Amino acid sequence: MNTVENIKEQLNRLYSDKKESGLHAIRQNAFLQFDKLGIPGVRHEEWKYTRINALFNKEFRFPYTESNLLRNDWQSLRLPGADDAHELVFVNGIFSPELSVLRRPGDLVLLPLEEAANSEQYAKTIAANLGHSSRYAKDGINALNTAWMYGGLFVHVQEKHQTAHPVYIYHITDTRKGNVLSQPRSLVHLGRASGLKVVETFLTIGSQESFTNQVIELIVEEDAQLEYYKIQNDGLHASQVSTTHVRQTGKSFAHTVTISLNGNLVRNNLNIVMEAPHCESHLYGLYLLKGHSHIDNHTLVDNVQPHCFSNELYKGVLDEHATGVFNGKIFVRQDAQKTNAYQSNKNILLSDTATVNTKPQLEIFADDVKCSHGCTIGSIDTEAMFYLKSRGITEKNARSLLMHAFAEDVLENIKLPFIRSYVDQLISERLEFDLL
Amino acid sequence: MNDGLTTIEKTVLRDYKYGFVTNIEADEAPRGLNEDIIRFISAKKGEPEWMLEWRLKAYRHWLKMEEPKWANIHYDPIDYQDIIYYSAPKQKKAPKSLDEIDPELRRTFEKLGISLEEQKRLTGVAVDAVIDSVSIATTFKDQLAELGIIFCSMSEAIREHPELVKKYLGSVVPVTDNYFSALNSAVFSDGSFCYIPEGVRCPMELSTYFRINAENTGQFERTLIVAEKGSYVSYLEGCTAPMRDENQLHAAVVELVALDHAEIKYSTVQNWYPGDKDGVGGIYNFVTKRGICLGEHSKISWTQVETGSAITWKYPSVILKGDHSVGEFYSVAVTNNRQQADTGTKMMHIGKNTRSRIVSKGISAGYSNNSYRGLVQVNKNATNARNFSQCDSLLLGDKCGAHTFPYIEVRNKSAIVEHEATTSKIGEEQLFYCNQRGIDTETAVALIINGFAKEVMNQLPMEFAVEAQKLLAISLEGSVG
Numbered sequence: 001m002n003t004v005e006n007i008k009e010q011l012n013r014l015y016s017d018k019k020e021s022g023l024h025a026i027r028q029n030a031f032l033q034f035d036k037l038g039i040p041g042v043r044h045e046e047w048k049y050t051r052i053n054a055l056f057n058k059e060f061r062f063p064y065t066e067s068n069l070l071r072n073d074w075q076s077l078r079l080p081g082a083d084d085a086h087e088l089v090f091v092n093g094i095f096s097p098e099l100s101v102l103r104r105p106g107d108l109v110l111l112p113l114e115e116a117a118n119s120e121q122y123a124k125t126i127a128a129n130l131g132h133s134s135r136y137a138k139d140g141i142n143a144l145n146t147a148w149m150y151g152g153l154f155v156h157v158q159e160k161h162q163t164a165h166p167v168y169i170y171h172i173t174d175t176r177k178g179n180v181l182s183q184p185r186s187l188v189h190l191g192r193a194s195g196l197k198v199v200e201t202f203l204t205i206g207s208q209e210s211f212t213n214q215v216i217e218l219i220v221e222e223d224a225q226l227e228y229y230k231i232q233n234d235g236l237h238a239s240q241v242s243t244t245h246v247r248q249t250g251k252s253f254a255h256t257v258t259i260s261l262n263g264n265l266v267r268n269n270l271n272i273v274m275e276a277p278h279c280e281s282h283l284y285g286l287y288l289l290k291g292h293s294h295i296d297n298h299t300l301v302d303n304v305q306p307h308c309f310s311n312e313l314y315k316g317v318l319d320e321h322a323t324g325v326f327n328g329k330i331f332v333r334q335d336a337q338k339t340n341a342y343q344s345n346k347n348i349l350l351s352d353t354a355t356v357n358t359k360p361q362l363e364i365f366a367d368d369v370k371c372s373h374g375c376t377i378g379s380i381d382t383e384a385m386f387y388l389k390s391r392g393i394t395e396k397n398a399r400s401l402l403m404h405a406f407a408e409d410v411l412e413n414i415k416l417p418f419i420r421s422y423v424d425q426l427i428s429e430r431l432e433f434d435l436l
Numbered sequence: 437m438n439d440g441l442t443t444i445e446k447t448v449l450r451d452y453k454y455g456f457v458t459n460i461e462a463d464e465a466p467r468g469l470n471e472d473i474i475r476f477i478s479a480k481k482g483e484p485e486w487m488l489e490w491r492l493k494a495y496r497h498w499l500k501m502e503e504p505k506w507a508n509i510h511y512d513p514i515d516y517q518d519i520i521y522y523s524a525p526k527q528k529k530a531p532k533s534l535d536e537i538d539p540e541l542r543r544t545f546e547k548l549g550i551s552l553e554e555q556k557r558l559t560g561v562a563v564d565a566v567i568d569s570v571s572i573a574t575t576f577k578d579q580l581a582e583l584g585i586i587f588c589s590m591s592e593a594i595r596e597h598p599e600l601v602k603k604y605l606g607s608v609v610p611v612t613d614n615y616f617s618a619l620n621s622a623v624f625s626d627g628s629f630c631y632i633p634e635g636v637r638c639p640m641e642l643s644t645y646f647r648i649n650a651e652n653t654g655q656f657e658r659t660l661i662v663a664e665k666g667s668y669v670s671y672l673e674g675c676t677a678p679m680r681d682e683n684q685l686h687a688a689v690v691e692l693v694a695l696d697h698a699e700i701k702y703s704t705v706q707n708w709y710p711g712d713k714d715g716v717g718g719i720y721n722f723v724t725k726r727g728i729c730l731g732e733h734s735k736i737s738w739t740q741v742e743t744g745s746a747i748t749w750k751y752p753s754v755i756l757k758g759d760h761s762v763g764e765f766y767s768v769a770v771t772n773n774r775q776q777a778d779t780g781t782k783m784m785h786i787g788k789n790t791r792s793r794i795v796s797k798g799i800s801a802g803y804s805n806n807s808y809r810g811l812v813q814v815n816k817n818a819t820n821a822r823n824f825s826q827c828d829s830l831l832l833g834d835k836c837g838a839h840t841f842p843y844i845e846v847r848n849k850s851a852i853v854e855h856e857a858t859t860s861k862i863g864e865e866q867l868f869y870c871n872q873r874g875i876d877t878e879t880a881v882a883l884i885i886n887g888f889a890k891e892v893m894n895q896l897p898m899e900f901a902v903e904a905q906k907l908l909a910i911s912l913e914g915s916v917g
Binding site for chain 2: 045334337347349350351352353354355356357358359360361362363364365366367368369370371372373374375376377378379
């Protein structure tokens with residue numbers, strides 16, 4: 001039985017178990033979508049440069065089976081600054097309350113997604129927002145996550161509450177017993193005038209293959225502020241399709257940074273939907289890959305209402321056989337007058353076997369707007385190299401120095417000091433260079 | 437802003453200046469498409485067997501293909517069986533001089549402002565005028581022949597120069613390339629053929645005017661230009677079409693081949709009937725244009741001013757195969773009312789030290805949608821490839837759309853590729869500045885648009901520059917948001 005068939009059978013079993021769940025209808029709907037669309041192939045415009053169907057030719061364990069992961073197993077994998085952060089842990093796509101830690105109870109409301117959907121207090125929020133990302137990702141892979149939606153998490157930040165600690169979300173895949181396909185799902189709700197900082201990361205334990213198909217939806221209400229960081233430094237046997245969907249329902253602020261340093265196949269979908277006037281958002285990304293890694297960053301900024309501002313900068317360095325894909329979309333709807341939207345994608349190719357495919361895309365229906373995009377692909381500036389070398393810096397160090405400078409534009413936007421120094425250190429290791 | 441439509445509507449209601457029908461008896465094929473029709477066309481043109489086979493091969497492949505759906509355009513399905521694929525103006529014998537040409541036809545040209553006589557005397561342009569499907573007159577042919585330049589209709593080329601046609605026809609756009617080029621290969625009725633021998637610099641701009649004339653006749657033109665080593669040619673193509681209610685399909689194919697050190701400059705002013713203000717009628721312009729820089733240091737440059745057609749689907753491309761070859765694309769696309777344009781270019785860098793430059797200016801007004809779609813591809817062996825792309829959009833009014841879909845694929849580390857795009861409207865300050873100096877808003881808008889498009893207009897040969905500027909003004913005058 002192939003993986004897709006297997007998935008369908010498992011889903012059927014899941015539905016027969018839990019008919020009464022508040023998520024049943026949305027799951028059922030998504031299943032029909034998945035059944036119709038299947039896994040997207042290269043003929044799907046949004047998947048033109050990224051082939052994920054090959055991943056589905058492998059046998060994957062579907063994570064019904066619980067993992068017996070212990071805190072000690074991943075102690076060494078915790079991110080710096082974790083002792084001062086709320087740690088939310090998903091294992092094989094299922095939220096694990098045992099492994100998760102809240103530094104200060106009451107700072108956040110945490111509920112299993114299913115429970116929240118059935119609760120009086122949050123049912124409305126869930127109904128209005130859960131699955132909003134499906135309107136933007138019309139493909140089978142997003143539908144698959146929604147169809148599964150098992151062991152998901154609901155996070156709520158109270159109105160006018162600034163969280164005292166950042167939230168670290170770990171997606172751990174335990175492949176010690178075989179290949180695992182995991183599908184974490186979460187919905188984060190920032191109440192009016194609240195503030196939240198989120199760091200998401202992906203870890204694979206064991207030497208088998210992992211495939212994570214993750215969706216996180218973040219709802220940002222009026223006057224709320226969101227800082228979101230995604231750090232991807234998983235092993236070469238780990239693949240991800242990771243969707244981050246930010247919905248700004250009131251005038252609000254969103255700041256996102258996506259850092260991708262390692263992995264087999266990584267696909268990031270970042271959607272920013274600005275549904276209210278005067279929203280502001282920033283999208284930063286850095287990808288630094290070698291080997292046979294494949295990174296695909298799809299970003300979408302949807303300007304629905306007027307007077308919104310967005311700024312996007314994605315930078316990449318690709319070496320050896322790595323492939324980088326960038327697809328940045330900016331939609332400006334007819335009502336979204338006075339939109340300012342900027343986008344820039346810059347790439348450096350270090351080898352003739354590396355590839356960059358980039359597609360910055362503008363779709364504009366309003367006339368009073370200022371939108372621009374630019375992208376460049378090139379190699380290291382030979383004059384800058386010469387300048388450094390003529391001052392006695394070795395070729396290798398000069399190269400690393402220039403790469404560091406190139407990355408700095410993105411790195412300086414990481415506002416959490418622990419995460420900033422952690423990423424700096426990873427990049428120095430990657431560039432085999434010690435500035436000190 | 438909504439009730440400010442009036443000024444736009446004024447423009448919209450302006451009659452299509454070139455809408456008139458010439459009454460010439462046409463020699464037509466029955467409606468529909470099948471192998472017999474293709475045999476009919478081929479026989480009608482007295483083509484050799486190999487040409488018929490070539491057409492049939494294209495037709496059989498076309499049957500297996502699906503109409504492309506990816507472009508950002510919307511139209512009702514085309515009934516390919518409801519089209520007349522061949523229509524030739526009736527002529528008693530081949531004309532030797534301009535005087536022998538049907539006076540009715542010549543009046544048509546005069547209305548279009550391209551009197552053959554005048555052109556012959558004053559402008560020094562050799563015109564291969566095409567009405568519907570058959571070449572009517574070819575002037576300056578003798579003068580060109582002295583230099584060894586062949587400039588004739590495609591059907592004549594098939595008869596007189598089969599070895600050249602066999603060698604190059606379909607070599608740049610294979611019959612199987614895409615849906616519309618396959619259709620064209622099967623049913624093309626005529627077109628222009630141009631061959632510049634080694635080392636010859638063509639002394640005049642070569643020009644062809646296409647014109648759709650008989651009702652319900654799809655125009656399937658085929659153009660092939662071959663520039664031998666060290667030669668140079670500048671080719672002009674211009675179009676105007678009469679007013680019609682039914683949509684007309686235009687699926688042309690243009691192929692350019694440039695050998696070592698050769699240069700081809702291809703300029704187009706396209707002003708097909710765009711349909712009325714509700715989007716009824718108008719030409720469907722589904723064109724495949726592609727050039728190949730086969731030799732070292734060769735250069736192909738496309739310049740286009742697109743103001744007409746209900747729908748434009750067109751990507752003049754350059755395959756940069758020879759080392760040090762250069763590809764250029766300059767475009768101004770204007771859409772108004774319900775017009776839709778999905779146009780752009782492809783630059784495929786294969787040879788070393790190849791360079792390409794793309795400058796695209798889109799102007800949308802009314803309810804129109806204007807898309808730029810481009811591909812820049814740098815292959816693994818294209819060391820030191822260089823590309824610069826710029827695509828700017830200008831929006832006039834809040835009901836139109838501007839879209840940019842640039843695809844950039846790079847597989848070589850020494851390549852430098854840059855792309856930039858902006859979208860904006862005409863600045864209030866700019867208008868205010870002009871108004872303050874006594875320039876009324878309409879003139880100011882025309883001024884600003886001309887400035888916006890100048891980079892491209894500068895690339896046009898003199899003969900076209902005037903017409904193109906007029907066209908811009910006609911298409912957009914009054915569209916002040």
